Amino acid sequence: MGRRVFQQKVVVITGGCAGIGRALALRFAQAGAHIAILDIHDESLVAFRQQLQDKLNADVMALHCDVSDDQQCAEAISQIVERFGGIDLLINNAGITHRSTFAETDAAVFQRIMAVNYFGALNCTRHALPSLLARGGQVIVLSSLSGFAPLLYRSAYNASKHALHGLFETLRMEVREQGVNVMLVTPGFTATDIRKNALVGDGSVNQGTVNLAFKVSAPADVADAIYQGACKRKRLLVLSNVDWQARLVARLFPRLFERWMVPRLSGVKPARANE
Template sequence: MAVKAFHNKVVVITGGCAGIGRALALRFAQGGARIAILDVQDEALVAFKQQLADKLNAEALAIHCDVADDQQCEQAICQVEEQFGGIDILINNAGITHRSAFATTEMAVFKRIMDVNYYGALHCTRYALSSLIKRKGQVIVLSSLSGFAPLLNRSAYNASKHALHGLFDTLRMEVREQGVNVMLVSPGFTATDMRRNALVGDGSVSQQFIGAPFKVASPTDVADDIYLGALKRKRLLVLSNVDWRARLLARLFPRLFERWMVPRLSGIKMVR
């Protein structure tokens, strides 16, 4: 594999200051890309941009952008195009989650989850698409384990991830002949702050940390796999660290899977 496989390619990463987004920015910068980081953490944006320049000699652009805001997304994408001349890869990584039962989750929480996870990806992709078509680029979308296994007390989160699959599976077919690749990525449990900062039913942020029931992947390992997937222009990348037997159980015996495995995946102790 060439060390600078993405030399001078422009890579836009939403939610790029922490977790998988941060690891992706570092990995693509190592591959020679010019990086545009979109995030809402202003201090982190400035510091990370400087780190990319100092440690990797990477050309980087840091833009404050709440992806739930359509106008901010339009302005951010226009700024990237003005600065770098176009976009080769858009990585829709920004996302939030919650831990609350459907019955106790306020409508504002459902709306906020969809605004960030679904509409955030929709907004950025709409504004970047013409540039991606011109450059025969790629859209990479971070989905989730919940794409094939529902997680209890995550109804809004699960719904947002299923919506992403519906949108981007369709988009892939529409832009394939124009040279644009769309890759959906479904990581498993990953060591990020998203679960630590989950919303609860009233919309407040829970600082309670719930450990994962399976081995947890590092953001660096996930970013490496996504980088390789982008090189191969894959359409689907499943990185789940859930045991293969559990996935087979979900496919062949869904009721048994829902009874015994879903609570465990959701971090809920089963009552015997």
């Protein structure tokens, strides 16, 4: 049954050329969906569209769209609706992060993180919502394990993910009687380039690596779990590498969690936890 749920359905994926977004495009194309990929990397858009068409015979649109630009989102959604007749599933996947202390982070970095992670999802959802309402569709939002375990040196990123929960949990209540589902997804550590391309305090890109003390998931595995969750129209999908004991400690013993677990989650030595 799961293989038929999205056959001939229209699926829009932001940040769809790399990482989890790319894996999602492949997964839903395999399920027979019409795919619309939004991304800012033009060469990758062209190459990935061709790959989906050649290998999976998929019906694909690939559109340049900076999700932080509301006008670009409006134009992209309009083109998708015109081409496919509507939208059945919007996956707000596009996101960026940073690695810098609050005190050393320029205001422009906070604004950029919120513009992509929060307003990008808001922009696309706002323009797609009329079609989603008309078709009883679904919105999926990629959040983070930082929704329950804030990461050191990611104050802007953590804030953007908390804002997503506030927005989309409210939207879920407002549209559920009209047949639209909203699913928040909190992946754990996944093998993508988001940490490799993290901003630093002055807004430049940090090409350094972060050593993680946890198993890193493959994007394809995360995409398949999201696909299965979408088929069941779940409200929340927790895909965290941090086991249930750690989440229990975070809730019952927050100080212990902050001293012992947060530094490891953040990819820093525990000795730096009190700095």
